[in-house]
Amino acid sequence: MASLAAPPRAARKERAPQWTRQAIIVAVLGFLYVPILVLIIFSFNTSYLSALWTGFTFHWYRVLLQEPVLLHSLGVSVEVAIIQTIISTILGTLGGIALHRYNFWGKKALVYFLYIPIVIPEIVMAVALLIYFPHVGVPLGVPAMVIGQTTFTIPYVVLVVRASMAGFDTTLEEASRDLGASELQTLWRVTIPVILPGIVVGALLSFSQSFDDFTTSFFVDGSGNTPLPVQIYGMLRHGVNPSVNALSTVIVAATLIIVLTGQRAQRRRAQRG
Amino acid sequence: MRLSMMSAALGTVLLATTLAGCGTSSTPSAAGNAHTISPVLDVGNFAAYLPHEILHQFEKKYHVHINYSTYPSNAELLAKMQAGQEFDVAVASDYMVQTMTKMGLLDKLNFSDIPNFKNIAPAFRNLPFDPHSVYSIPYLWGTVPIAVNTHAVHVPVTGYKSLLNPVFKNNLVMVDSPRTLVGIALMMNGHNLNDTQTSALNQAANTLDQFRPQVKVFNSNDPHVDLLNGEATAGIVWSGEGALAYSQDPWIVPVFPKSGVNRWFDNFIIPSSSKARYTAELFINFLLTPKISAELENAEEYSDPDTAANPYIQKSLLTNPWLNPPQWVITQGEVMKAIPATGNEQFNNIWEKFKQS
Amino acid sequence: MVFFFAIPNLYMLFISFMQVGGYGGVVYHVTLSNYGLLFHWIEFKVIADSLLFALLVTLFCLGVGYPFAYIIATAPPRKKIVLLFLVIVPFWTSSLIRTFAMMFLIGTEGFINSVLLSLHLIHQPLDMLYTLGATYVGQFYSMLPYMILPLYASLQGIMDHPEYMEAARDLGAGARKTFWRVVAPLSIPGIATGSLLVFIPTLGTFFIPLLMGGGGVVLVGNFIENQFLAADNWPFGAAASALVIAITLLLIGFGSRYMNNAFLEEGK
Numbered sequence: 001m002a003s004l005a006a007p008p009r010a011a012r013k014e015r016a017p018q019w020t021r022q023a024i025i026v027a028v029l030g031f032l033y034v035p036i037l038v039l040i041i042f043s044f045n046t047s048y049l050s051a052l053w054t055g056f057t058f059h060w061y062r063v064l065l066q067e068p069v070l071l072h073s074l075g076v077s078v079e080v081a082i083i084q085t086i087i088s089t090i091l092g093t094l095g096g097i098a099l100h101r102y103n104f105w106g107k108k109a110l111v112y113f114l115y116i117p118i119v120i121p122e123i124v125m126a127v128a129l130l131i132y133f134p135h136v137g138v139p140l141g142v143p144a145m146v147i148g149q150t151t152f153t154i155p156y157v158v159l160v161v162r163a164s165m166a167g168f169d170t171t172l173e174e175a176s177r178d179l180g181a182s183e184l185q186t187l188w189r190v191t192i193p194v195i196l197p198g199i200v201v202g203a204l205l206s207f208s209q210s211f212d213d214f215t216t217s218f219f220v221d222g223s224g225n226t227p228l229p230v231q232i233y234g235m236l237r238h239g240v241n242p243s244v245n246a247l248s249t250v251i252v253a254a255t256l257i258i259v260l261t262g263q264r265a266q267r268r269r270a271q272r273g
Numbered sequence: 274m275r276l277s278m279m280s281a282a283l284g285t286v287l288l289a290t291t292l293a294g295c296g297t298s299s300t301p302s303a304a305g306n307a308h309t310i311s312p313v314l315d316v317g318n319f320a321a322y323l324p325h326e327i328l329h330q331f332e333k334k335y336h337v338h339i340n341y342s343t344y345p346s347n348a349e350l351l352a353k354m355q356a357g358q359e360f361d362v363a364v365a366s367d368y369m370v371q372t373m374t375k376m377g378l379l380d381k382l383n384f385s386d387i388p389n390f391k392n393i394a395p396a397f398r399n400l401p402f403d404p405h406s407v408y409s410i411p412y413l414w415g416t417v418p419i420a421v422n423t424h425a426v427h428v429p430v431t432g433y434k435s436l437l438n439p440v441f442k443n444n445l446v447m448v449d450s451p452r453t454l455v456g457i458a459l460m461m462n463g464h465n466l467n468d469t470q471t472s473a474l475n476q477a478a479n480t481l482d483q484f485r486p487q488v489k490v491f492n493s494n495d496p497h498v499d500l501l502n503g504e505a506t507a508g509i510v511w512s513g514e515g516a517l518a519y520s521q522d523p524w525i526v527p528v529f530p531k532s533g534v535n536r537w538f539d540n541f542i543i544p545s546s547s548k549a550r551y552t553a554e555l556f557i558n559f560l561l562t563p564k565i566s567a568e569l570e571n572a573e574e575y576s577d578p579d580t581a582a583n584p585y586i587q588k589s590l591l592t593n594p595w596l597n598p599p600q601w602v603i604t605q606g607e608v609m610k611a612i613p614a615t616g617n618e619q620f621n622n623i624w625e626k627f628k629q630s
Numbered sequence: 631m632v633f634f635f636a637i638p639n640l641y642m643l644f645i646s647f648m649q650v651g652g653y654g655g656v657v658y659h660v661t662l663s664n665y666g667l668l669f670h671w672i673e674f675k676v677i678a679d680s681l682l683f684a685l686l687v688t689l690f691c692l693g694v695g696y697p698f699a700y701i702i703a704t705a706p707p708r709k710k711i712v713l714l715f716l717v718i719v720p721f722w723t724s725s726l727i728r729t730f731a732m733m734f735l736i737g738t739e740g741f742i743n744s745v746l747l748s749l750h751l752i753h754q755p756l757d758m759l760y761t762l763g764a765t766y767v768g769q770f771y772s773m774l775p776y777m778i779l780p781l782y783a784s785l786q787g788i789m790d791h792p793e794y795m796e797a798a799r800d801l802g803a804g805a806r807k808t809f810w811r812v813v814a815p816l817s818i819p820g821i822a823t824g825s826l827l828v829f830i831p832t833l834g835t836f837f838i839p840l841l842m843g844g845g846g847v848v849l850v851g852n853f854i855e856n857q858f859l860a861a862d863n864w865p866f867g868a869a870a871s872a873l874v875i876a877i878t879l880l881l882i883g884f885g886s887r888y889m890n891n892a893f894l895e896e897g898k
Contacts, residue, residue: 122836
């Protein structure tokens with residue numbers, strides 16, 4: 001996660017009154033969390049389709065375990081998300097740095113062009129890809145999902161990396177070059193560590209966009225490769241019932257664990273460094 | 274400069290599509306001949322419409338690996354097929370079977386490989402969209418009646434017009450389907466469900482408009498949830514959805530209006546791109562065996578045209594009024610047929626205007 | 631990359647000039663009629679509604695997200711980790727699931743109504759789900775973290791350089807003035823990025839209006855989806871998409887110029 005340097009003195013002094021801060025924190029977090037918490041609590045409710053508490057049960061989790069397809073779908077989603085995050089983070093970071101550093105003919109056009117994939121309603125992009133992939137021999141399934149999602153995740157990474165380059169002090173790079181470092185060394189040793197928070201945010205955006213992607217996957221998932229969101233949508237079709245709550249709870253818990261582990265690793269590295 | 278680049282790019286695209294067009298047209302009708310069982314079978318179906326245990330049974334019995342994929346609607350199945358996704362066997366609804374037949378996308382079925390076709394009751398053969406039962410075999414069928422929560426509502430509901438009663442204001446759930454609802458408006462005026470004459474459609478649009486203040490939610494996916502959750506006290510929903518609601522709350526009952534009920538069919542088809550035709554026919558035949566067919570209906574709660582399956586079907590389903598409509602509905606319910614694109618466009622325009630007004 | 635986004639999009643543009651076939655599908659005859667159809671009032675209304683919707687959602691997100699991002703950026707390290715973590719978790723949680731959670735909360739027999747009814751605060755359940763308001767809430771709910779994270783990244787960058795603010799203070803500016811004259815202008819790239827990240831997906835959203843609005847709320851994403859999946863009129867859907875792309879590119883042209891200016895100022 002972003003660099004966690006101690007807050008500057010100036011900022012500390014000019015903080016808004018303490019109670020306003022607390023109120024905003026409570027309101028925003030409450031808004032973000034109450035729906036999810038209610039959902040989690042009611043995944044243990046005995047009643048089918050009711051928001052009245054009738055008793056505690058693990059029944060809906062047992063129902064879930066009887067659906068091996070869900071596990072398979074989870075695997076598909078993770079696989080696609082990891083592959084495409086790696087691709088889009090690398091390409092997006094390089095793109096973001098290049099766009100910040102160099103001025104070249106057609107730069108503006110290129111920036112516009114980058115936005116196109118995220119501008120287009122995903123559904124349109126999905127249909128465009130669906131009718132286009134067979135023409136170039138990309139099989140529907142994992143490769144098609146990776147490519148389809150990468151088209152709209154790269155621009156996100158570029159956007160965020162560019163934004164974090166905005167505060168970047170270019171004299172650092174000059175100093176590195178003056179000290180005899182090659183272009184590549186400068187990039188790896190100086191530029192990237194400084195903008196790492198931006199890159200991490202970009203990668204997070206990209207991963208969550210992919211893991212969450214419904215529309216594109218829906219069209220190009222091919223046989224036997226149904227990712228989790230599409231599977232969940234199929235389950236919802238069969239009725240909102242507490243086993244969907246249970247599934248959501250499991251996903252939220254897994255998310256929590258992954259983010260926590262990531263944070264831990266990040267912090268340990270920061271401490272060592 | 275920019276213009277010339279654009280036209281160059283367009284030219285490339287044009288070339289690509291033309292080439293691709295040639296590619297598809299020159300593909301020979303797939304072999305899949307003789308009676309060899311293919312090791313892999315690509316099956317397509319509507320989402321959550323077939324229990325996985327049944328697929329496993331087939332895989333075990335014939336040592337075939339099934340690639341199962343789903344689609345949410347007929348239109349998407351058509352889009353995927355046109356985009357070159359190959360299904361060995363798929364499921365499509367009534368009018369879509371006819372559309373695909375007209376577009377030359379389907380193969381005739383070889384009925385000698387599907388002896389269980391005998392289990393299909395005569396009322397479910399030679400349906401209007403496939404008048405000589407050549408391209409399709411019905412898989413599940415249903416109707417689109419009125420749903421009423423008789424516990425919450427105490428006014429008599431006898432036909433579509435009853436839903437205009439002020440007690441239903443902002444209280445109805447309707448499936449989001451132009452063909453179905455504009456079709457119902459057509460039937461209310463004494464026209465055929467498939468009528469595409471402009472005068473009939475204009476009249477239908479006016480009829481439909483009266484219902485707009487009554488509708489709270491358009492939901493094709495899970496309208497039974499809206500009925501059970503109290504979002505709606507009545508509505509026009511798929512019979513299977515009604516049956517699901519009924520099994521949770523028996524106060525939610527169907528009404529089959531005398532002015533006309535839509536009867537729909539989902540059917541097995543074999544696309545002409547199928548590479549494993551014989552295996553696909555084995556699969557269809559397998560699903561038509563009474564026990565398997567019953568297992569399917571027990572799990573999916575739609576009506577089954579395979580009447581030989583009745584002894585194995587759960588009692589609660591055989592007595593569910595949603596799945597067992599009166600005989601006149603089975604014989605007189607109107608069935609959708611393919612309509613030309615211009616007619617389709619009119620249906621959609623009426624529906625879009627209706628939803629947004 | 632050109633291969634995978636340029637060509638499919640150009641192909642789309644190409645289709646938007648074609649005609650629809652006898653039973654759906656695309657017939658390759660050039661026509662402009664698809665664009666003409668877009669100017670019928672109903673299609674026009676859909677586009678205007680969608681722009682307004684996206685604009686308001688973006689403003690709500692900015693209004694709520696900015697103070698919150700500022701609080702995170704200026705919080706003590708330990709608290710900062712916790713707050714960031716709490717923003718990231720919902721952000722990672724499937725938006726389908728979060729939408730579903732919201733539906734469960736505000737439904738007629740949902741959690742809020744059940745609580746209010748059992749406390750006898752109301753006697754009739756409130757109609758919250760399946761309204762335009764619910765659609766706004768759902769979209770706002772799903773987009774808020776997308777605004778907070780880039781704003782935070784940008785504000786953190788400023789906080790890492792306390793010398794700017796110290797300089798302002800040394801020149802006699804008060805806290806308020808320092809914020810408006812130093813922090814706010816420097817955070818413009820973050821605002822622009824966050825706004826784009828919210829505005830763009832919101833303009834093309836389709837399953838949130840479908841689930842929260844009950845199908846009666848039709849935005850341009852739903853309209854396009856419908857042309858492709860239900861009406862089977864690809865050329866018309868493609869024309870509508872082309873128009874959306876054009877509108878958004880114009881907006882982005884404006885936005886990115888703003889961003890570049892901000893970059894330039896910082897370079898000085």
